[in-house]
Structures are given as C-alpha cells and as structure tokens.
Amino acid sequence: MPGADQILVALLTGLADAAALFFVASGLTVIFGVTRVVNFAHGSLTMLGAYCGWSLISRLPPTPLGFTLGALATMLVLAVIGAMMEIGLLRRVYRAPELFQLLATFGVVLMAEDIVQALWGVEDLALRRPPWLRAFVLVGGARFPRFDLFVIVLFPLIFLFLWLLFTRTRWGRLVRAATEDRDMVAALGVDQRLLFTSVFALGAALAGLGGVLALPDASANLGMDLTTVTDAFVVVVVGGLGSLSGAALASLLIGFLQAFGIMLVPKATLALVFVVMAVVLVLRPNGLLGRPPGRERASGETQAVVRPAPRALGLLGLGTLILALLAPFFLGPYALAIATEMLIAMLFAASLHFMMGPGGMASFGHAAWFGIGAYASAFAVRLLAAPMPLGLLVAPVAAAVMAALFGSFVVRLSGVYLAMLTLAFAEIAWAIAFQWVNVTGGDNGILGVWPASAFAGPRAFYWLTLLLTTLGTLWLRRILAAPFGYALRGVRDSRRRAEAIGVAVMPLQLTAFTLAGAAAGLAGGLYAYGKGSVFPTYISLGHSVDALLMVLLGGVGTISGPIVGALAYTGLYDVLLSVTGLWRLVLGAAIILLVLVFPEGIAGGVFRLWQRMRPA
Amino acid sequence: MMREKPLLAVEALATFYGRAQILHGISFTCDAGETLVLLGRNGAGKSTTMKSVIGLVRPASGAIRFAGESIFAAEPHRISRLGLGYVPEERRIFAGLTVAENLDIGRQAPRPGLAPWTTARLYALFPNLAVARNRLAGQMSGGEQQMLAIARTLMGNPRLVLLDEPSEGLSPLIVEQMADAILALKAEGVGIVLAEQNLHFALRLADRAVVIEKGLAVWSGSITALAADEATRQRFLAVGVEA
Ligand SMILES: Nc1ncnc2c1ncn2[C@@H]1O[C@H](COP(=O)(O)OP(=O)(O)OP(=O)(O)O)[C@@H](O)[C@H]1O
Ligand SMILES: [Mg+2]
Numbered sequence: 114m115p116g117a118d119q120i121l122v123a124l125l126t127g128l129a130d131a132a133a134l135f136f137v138a139s140g141l142t143v144i145f146g147v148t149r150v151v152n153f154a155h156g157s158l159t160m161l162g163a164y165c166g167w168s169l170i171s172r173l174p175p176t177p178l179g180f181t182l183g184a185l186a187t188m189l190v191l192a193v194i195g196a197m198m199e200i201g202l203l204r205r206v207y208r209a210p211e212l213f214q215l216l217a218t219f220g221v222v223l224m225a226e227d228i229v230q231a232l233w234g235v236e237d238l239a240l241r242r243p244p245w246l247r248a249f250v251l252v253g254g255a256r257f258p259r260f261d262l263f264v265i266v267l268f269p270l271i272f273l274f275l276w277l278l279f280t281r282t283r284w285g286r287l288v289r290a291a292t293e294d295r296d297m298v299a300a301l302g303v304d305q306r307l308l309f310t311s312v313f314a315l316g317a318a319l320a321g322l323g324g325v326l327a328l329p330d331a332s333a334n335l336g337m338d339l340t341t342v343t344d345a346f347v348v349v350v351v352g353g354l355g356s357l358s359g360a361a362l363a364s365l366l367i368g369f370l371q372a373f374g375i376m377l378v379p380k381a382t383l384a385l386v387f388v389v390m391a392v393v394l395v396l397r398p399n400g401l402l403g404r405p406p407g408r409e410r411a412s413g414e415t416q417a418v419v420r421p422a423p424r425a426l427g428l429l430g431l432g433t434l435i436l437a438l439l440a441p442f443f444l445g446p447y448a449l450a451i452a453t454e455m456l457i458a459m460l461f462a463a464s465l466h467f468m469m470g471p472g473g474m475a476s477f478g479h480a481a482w483f484g485i486g487a488y489a490s491a492f493a494v495r496l497l498a499a500p501m502p503l504g505l506l507v508a509p510v511a512a513a514v515m516a517a518l519f520g521s522f523v524v525r526l527s528g529v530y531l532a533m534l535t536l537a538f539a540e541i542a543w544a545i546a547f548q549w550v551n552v553t554g555g556d557n558g559i560l561g562v563w564p565a566s567a568f569a570g571p572r573a574f575y576w577l578t579l580l581l582t583t584l585g586t587l588w589l590r591r592i593l594a595a596p597f598g599y600a601l602r603g604v605r606d607s608r609r610r611a612e613a614i615g616v617a618v619m620p621l622q623l624t625a626f627t628l629a630g631a632a633a634g635l636a637g638g639l640y641a642y643g644k645g646s647v648f649p650t651y652i653s654l655g656h657s658v659d660a661l662l663m664v665l666l667g668g669v670g671t672i673s674g675p676i677v678g679a680l681a682y683t684g685l686y687d688v689l690l691s692v693t694g695l696w697r698l699v700l701g702a703a704i705i706l707l708v709l710v711f712p713e714g715i716a717g718g719v720f721r722l723w724q725r726m727r728p729a
Numbered sequence: 730m731m732r733e734k735p736l737l738a739v740e741a742l743a744t745f746y747g748r749a750q751i752l753h754g755i756s757f758t759c760d761a762g763e764t765l766v767l768l769g770r771n772g773a774g775k776s777t778t779m780k781s782v783i784g785l786v787r788p789a790s791g792a793i794r795f796a797g798e799s800i801f802a803a804e805p806h807r808i809s810r811l812g813l814g815y816v817p818e819e820r821r822i823f824a825g826l827t828v829a830e831n832l833d834i835g836r837q838a839p840r841p842g843l844a845p846w847t848t849a850r851l852y853a854l855f856p857n858l859a860v861a862r863n864r865l866a867g868q869m870s871g872g873e874q875q876m877l878a879i880a881r882t883l884m885g886n887p888r889l890v891l892l893d894e895p896s897e898g899l900s901p902l903i904v905e906q907m908a909d910a911i912l913a914l915k916a917e918g919v920g921i922v923l924a925e926q927n928l929h930f931a932l933r934l935a936d937r938a939v940v941i942e943k944g945l946a947v948w949s950g951s952i953t954a955l956a957a958d959e960a961t962r963q964r965f966l967a968v969g970v971e972a
Contacts, residue, residue: 283833290823290834297821300783301835302809302885404825 118253131368140316146355156342162324195317223701353403464632473605478539484652486634512634814887824867835884889920
C-alpha cells in the first residue's frame with residue numbers, strides 16, 4: 114500500500130501534470146470554440162514554444178527573472194506565429210468542410226517537424242539546470258521539485274486570468290458570443306477576422322507557455338508535437354469542446370489519473386486515460402461541461418452526391434488494372450514491394466473513405482482496424498500455426514468483430530467526438546500492443562508471419578494482393594452504389610430526415626462502421642504477411658493520419674478519390690523520401706497548397722476540370 | 730433629380746441554396762421612418778430575402794443599395810456597420826451570456842442624425858429586460874428573448890432594421906408590447922422592414938406591403954390597398970384580415 118507521503122507526492126504530481134495539460138488544452142479549446150477548427154498543429158506550437166524557449170532561456174542569465182523573461186518572450190513569438198498561421202492559412206479555409214481544415218493543420222504539423230529539425234537538430238534539448246531549478250521541497254519524507262510547485266501555482270492564476278479576460282472584457286464577451294454563433298456576431302457589426310486572429314494568437318501563446326514550462330523537467334524534443342496534441346485533445350474532449358472550465362476540470366481529472374495510475378496500474382496508465390475518456394463520452398456525449406454543438410453550418414449547401422464514375426474513368430481504371438496485372442513482368446523486386454504496399458494502402462484508404470465520405474463518420478484512429486487485422490493474422494500464425502488462407506480470413510473477421518463491438522456504442526456520437534473516440538480506441542489498442550509484452554512482443558513485435566510457399570515470391574504475393582485489394586475496393590464501391598449506399602448518404606446529409614422516412618439510422622451506420630473495419634483488417638492482414646512481421650506502429654497515430662491524408666488528398670466526395678489519394682500519397686512519400694531529407698516540409702507544403710487550391714481533393718479537382726472542359 | 734434615393738433599395742434579387750433557386754427576383758425599397766412588410770406563406774422566401782440583404786447568405790444576382798452604397802454580397806459586419814440592423818427569426822440570442830452582455834455585443838458608435846440608443850433607453854422600452862439584466866439570456870422566456878434580440882440590434886444604432894417575424898409564437902400580450910416598440914422605433918425615424926405571416930399585426934404597423942410567393946415579389950402597394958384587395962389576400966396569403 115502506498116503511504117501518506119507517497120499519496121501527497123502523487124497528488125502534487127497530478128496537479129503539476131494537470132497544470133501542464135491545462136496550458137495547452139485551454140488554448141486548443143478556445144480556438145476550437147470560436148473558429149470551429151480542430152487545430153492538429155496545436156502540439157506543434159507547443160513544440161515550437163519549447164525550442165524557442167530553450168534558445169532564449171539558454172542565452173539569458175540562469176535566474177528566475179531570466180527564465181520568466183524568456184518564457185514571456187517565447188509566448189510573444191508564439192502569438193505572432195499563431196496569428197500568421199491564422200491569417201495565412203486557416204482564414205482561407207473556415208468555410209471549407211471540417212476535414213479540410215484538419216488536413217491543413219496536418220500540413221502545418223509536417224512542416225513544423227522539419228523546420229524545427231532543420232533549425233535545432235534531432236537531439237533532445239534539455240535546459241542547463243541552475244540550482245534554483247534543481248531545488249526540491251520536502252513533502253513529509255519525499256522530495257518534490259520546487260519548480261513544479263511554481264507550475265501548480267500558475268495553474269489557478271492562468272485560469273483566473275483567462276476567466277477575467279472572457280467575462281470582464283468586451284473582447285472576451287465577443288469571443289464567447291462568437292463561440293455560440295459567429296454569424297450572428299458578424300451580423301451585429303463585429304469583424305470576425307480580428308477576433309479570430311487574436312484568439313489564435315492567444316491560444317498559440319498558451320501552447321508556447323506549455324512548451325516552455327515542460328523544459329525544466331523534460332526537454333524540447335521532436336516527438337512532443339503529437340504526444341502533446343493527443344493529450345490536449347483528450348482533455349478538451351473530456352471537458353467539452355470550447356469550454357474553459359471544462360478544460361480545467363478535465364486537466365485535473367487526467368492529471369490525477371496519470372499520477373495515481375502510475376502508482377496503481379503502472380503498465381496501463383495510457384489505456385486508463387483513454388478508457389476514462391471513452392466512459393465520459395459515452396455518459397456525456399458533449400464532454401463534462403460541454404454544450405451540444407451550436408448552430409449547424411448556416412449555408413444550406415448539401416454535399417455533392419457521389420456520382421457514378423464517367424465511362425472514360427471506368428476505361429482508365431480498366432487500363433490501370435491491366436497495367437497493374439502486368440507490372441511484375443517489368444518491375445524489379447524493390448519496386449514490386451512498393452507496388453504491393455500501394456495496393457494495401459489503397460484498400461486501407463478505401464475503407465476509411467467508406468465510413469468517412471458517404472458515411473460521414475470521420476475517424477482519427479482507423480489504424481486500429483488495420484492493426485487488429487495484422488495482429489490477428491500474426492496470432493493465427495504464431496499461436497495456431499494456421500495456414501495462410503485462414504490467417505487472411507481471421508484478419509477481417511477479427512477487425513469486424515471489434516469494430517462492431519466498439520461501433521455499437523460510438524456511432525451515435527457526431528463529428529469531432531466520434532473522431533476522438535476512434536482515436537482513443539486506437540491509442541488503447543496501441544497501448545496494449547506496446548505494453549503487453551508477453552503476448553504481443555511489445556516494441557519488438559511478432560516476427561515470422563510468412564506467406565504460404567506458393568505466395569512467398571514477390572510476384573505471387575503481389576498478384577494475391579492485387580486480387581484481394583481490388584476485390585475489396587470494388588466490393589466497397591458496389592455497396593455504395595446500392596440502396597445501402599444511398600441510405601447511408603441520406604443519413605449523413607440529414608439524420609432527422611432519414612429517420613423520418615423510416616431509415617434505421619443506428620444499424621445502418623453500425624454496418625458501415627463494421628464493413629469499413631473489416632476491409633481495413635484485411636489490408637492489415639495482407640500487410641502482416643507482406644512484411645512477415647507486425648509491430649505496434651501499425652496502430653500508431655501516425656498510421657491513422659496516413660489514412661486520413663490519403664482519403665483527404667484524393668477527395669472525400671468522389672469514389673475514386675481514396676484510390677488516387679493512396680497512390681499519390683504512397684508515391685509522393687517514396688519519391689520525396691529518396692530525393693530530399695526535408696520530405697515532411699515538402700509534403701506538408703504540398704498538402705497545404707492542395708487544400709487551398711483543390712478543396713475537393715485531387716480526384717474532385719480533376720473531376721471539376723473535366724466538367725469545365727467538356728462542351729456544355 | 731429632386732427625390733432622394735430610398736434608404737434601402739433591393740432589385741431583382743436572386744438567391745440559391747446549393748443548386749436550388751429560392752429567390753427568383755425580389756424588388757422593394759424602404760425609406761427612413763417607413764415600415765414595409767414582406768408578406769408570404771411558409772417557405773415563400775421572406776427570411777432568405779433578409780439573409781441575402783444582410784449578407785449571411787450570398788445572393789447570386791440582383792442589386793442591393795443601402796445609404797447610397799452597394800451592399801450586394803458584402804460581408805455582414807460591413808453591412809451592419811453602415812447602419813443596417815437585422816433581427817433573425819430564430820432570435821439567435823447568445824444563450825450563455827447575460828442580458829446585459831448580449832446588449833453589449835450589439836453596441837456600435839452613435840450615428841449622426843439619430844438619437845443614440847443606450848441600455849437605459851432600451852430598458853425603458855422593454856422593462857422586462859431591465860429586471861433580468863443579469864440573468865443568462867438562455868433562461869428567459871420566448872417573448873423576453875425576442876425583446877432582447879431587438880434591443881441587441883438597436884444597440885448598433887441602425888438606420889433601418891430587418892425584423893423577421895417578431896410576433897411569431899408570442900402571447901397576445903407580448904405581441905402588443907412588440908407592436909408598441911415597433912411604433913416607437915418608427916417614430917424615431919428608423920426604417921423598418923418586417924417579415925410577417927400575421928396579417929393583422931402587419932396591417933396595424935406597416936405603411937406598404939410586398940407579397941412574396943415562391944421567391945417572387947408578386948404584389949406590392951400601400952397597406953390600405955392590400956386591406957381593400959380581398960382577392961390578393963385570398964390568393965397569396967389565404968387568411969382573412971381578422972386572422
Ligand atoms: N439552409 C437552407 N438550405 C436549403 N433550403 C433552405 C434553407 N433555408 C431555407 N430553405 C428553403 O428556402 C425556402 C424559403 O425559406 P425561407 O425561410 O426564406 O421562407 P420564409 O418565407 O421565411 O418562411 P417562414 O414563414 O416559414 O419563415 C423554403 O422552401 C425553405 O425550405
Ligand atoms: Mg422565415
């Protein structure tokens with residue numbers, strides 16, 4: 114049993130964690146509240162804050178005053194960066210669908226990683242710690258860093274500052290009003306642009322503060338962007354999107370959960386946090402203190418219907434297929450391996466598109482189903498010594514079962530919340546794969562998942578992959594063209610109308626969710642056999658993001674979109690990787706450019722050009 | 730050119746939602762101190778007309794001039810700052826803000842030639858709001874929310890107000906209060922464009938009327954002419970005067 118001192122220290126640690134979470138999450142929630150943009154780059158702002166802070170503070174005298182000045186200067190720098198990001202990018206995409214805004218901020222994440230790496234290098238940067246930073250206080254018999262006490266004190270101070278800002282100033286009132294109904298605020302004569310830019314600047318400054326304050330105990334490092342943004346998302350979603358008090362409350366909850374979780378269930382803290390998030394969202398779909406989402410988009414534009422592809426496109430597809438069939442005769446083994454990966458990516462992207470485009474259910478954690486499929490195949494091989502056909506069958510079945518179970522309590526959630534729960538689920542799956550070493554091999558993965566001898570050669574395996582992925586993708590397309598697909602789109606466009614004409618909304622969405630999971634699982638199983646091994650990275654956030662990027666690049670509104678997107682993304686990735694070290698920078702810039710120029714994705718943009726060129 | 734141009738002039742306005750054309754040509758004018766009513770059945774396009782004028786919905790073609798400037802497809806905040814106020818049908822008060830805070834959001838600088846609205850004057854006009862000034866707007870009754878929506882827009886000292894169905898869903902007593910407030914506004918020299926289905930309410934307040942049917946202005950004239958024109962009322966409004 115932990116003693117009283119330990120509990121006290123855990124309490125303080127929890128408070129310090131909560132404070133760190135709050136600084137970042139408060140900015141994120143305020144930005145979301147007003148602009149309705151899910152800023153995936155918020156963690157990148159924290160990372161920038163840490164690096165800028167490191168550079169500034171290292172050059173200032175190693176005193177508390179020097180540190181404070183450095184922190185304030187960093188916040189100022191970040192405020193400027195945030196304002197520039199809003200003016201240069203987000204302002205142009207406010208009217209675009211939510212997912213494109215997300216894509217744009219993903220672009221920023223990618224670019225920021227390379228920029229930071231180019232400016233500061235790949236090493237973790239820790240602050241030289243003068244005595245005052247190393248000091249401890251004694252809590253009972255245990256030691257607790259004095260700096261963390263300072264962070265704890267800062268928590269209520271910042272909260273109070275923000276609270277006063279939002280309740281006692283006209284600017285704050287405008288922000289709160291705009292959070293409820295920004296169009297109405299505009300109709301009352303308020304220029305939203307100034308408001309949005311300043312909110313973004315404030316949010317970025319807070320993110321920067323979070324980065325600076327992480328320096329004394331940890332370091333500035335390249336991985337902190339995604340870990341930070343994931344944590345901040347959890348806090349914001351648990352607290353309720355757009356709610357400042359909710360963010361504070363959720364920060365406390367998560368902070369304590371982490372601190373005490375390490376004491377009680379050291380191996381499953383990560384899973385614990387996400388389980389709590391899932392429970393909160395199931396009980397309170399809008400978070401602890403969140404309100405139901407405000408007005409829907411005022412413009413009554415319904416999304417374009419997915420049209421059957423024009424005949425020319427069908428012919429093009431057929432030509433590509435024939436080419437793909439012949440590819441092994443003129444591609445070397447390396448190129449063939451890449452082609453195999455592309456095919457798997459295509460099925461993976463098509464499965465995400467299936468639920469996201471026509472289904473209207475965005476997922477930030479689609480890699481979960483891919484990973485479950487991959488691990489299912491691996492277990493089948495390792496534990497049951499199953500032959501390959503069985504191994505490949507188990508993959509989609511296992512993924513479908515899990516998707517059906519999980520889907521049955523999340524599909525009723527909407528938009529961002531659903532996306533966040535899928536992320537949560539994927540993170541749990543990842544945590545299990547990573548932390549349950551006895552069964553999954555942890556980081557070392559499971560090796561020796563080789564295909565049957567008939568398919569062991571790269572050519573044979575390529576053909577098998579071509580067959581299965583093409584069948585899978587075509588099968589998904591067929592379903593979309595059938596009445597099921599029309600009903601699904603009907604639900605996406607107007608749930609109430611669909612209900613009114615007697616569509617069983619829940620079962621319909623659940624079926625779509627499950628089918629998407631099954632297809633992704635098949636892709637995962639193929640991937641496991643293709644690589645001969647499975648690793649937790651298959652379930653990582655990065656892999657889910659890959660799928661999202663493929664779908665969004667290709668275009669959500671067209672059926673061929675995910676195919677084009679998968680090929681373009683995998684191709685772009687491999688080409689970029691071979692020609693430049695700064696591939697993320699280039700890819701990120703390309704994504705941002707695409708969002709600004711082709712808001713309907715590559716396939717959608719080409720389709721539009723095609724329509725324009727055709728004689729009327 | 731002797732006659733001054735009207736304060737608000739809308740000409741051949743056409744608006745789409747997606748691919749569906751909702752407005753097929755709406756024209757009307759409204760002067761300072763004048764009250765114009767847009768009449769029409771459910772879904773005729775009254776609200777869409779107002780949203781197109783204030784810029785919340787982007788009109789496709791036509792012309793809109795206000796106070797000598799073209800405001801066609803301009804941004805809502807610019808239009809509002811020229812002195813064009815808008816009170817939406819759904820009221821759209823900020824539920825999480827107090828009454829006083831709601832009023833503050835609408836505040837704009839005084840406009841030359843108009844007695845500026847202050848919270849004190851508005852509380853006098855709508856005594857219910859004075860009592861509730863520190864309550865959350867979301868906790869007030871429907872009638873009080875309607876008063877707040879109007880008062881909030883008046884804080885911007887508009888020269889002309891677009892009032893979308895202010896009497897909808899209110900008790901007769903509150904409707905009376907609303908009518909008095911509108912008459913008070915009119916006396917201040919503010920132009921008023923009213924959207925209504927309540928013909929009785931309209932006949933009492935308006936000087937002129939435009940009847941909209943399926944996105945098209947099909948009749949326009951003085952309110953007395955409309956009161957006398959049983960056939961038009963029957964055809965496009967299908968309600969008697971006493972409704
Ligand atoms: N956001 C929207 N998207 C698509 N169609 C819309 C939208 N808003 C309104 N419409 C349609 O436009 C038409 C005109 O609607 P509008 O609200 O302007 O009518 P109205 O005259 O104000 O009716 P009411 O008296 O019921 O308020 C209706 O057919 C309506 O269904
Ligand atoms: Mg209306």
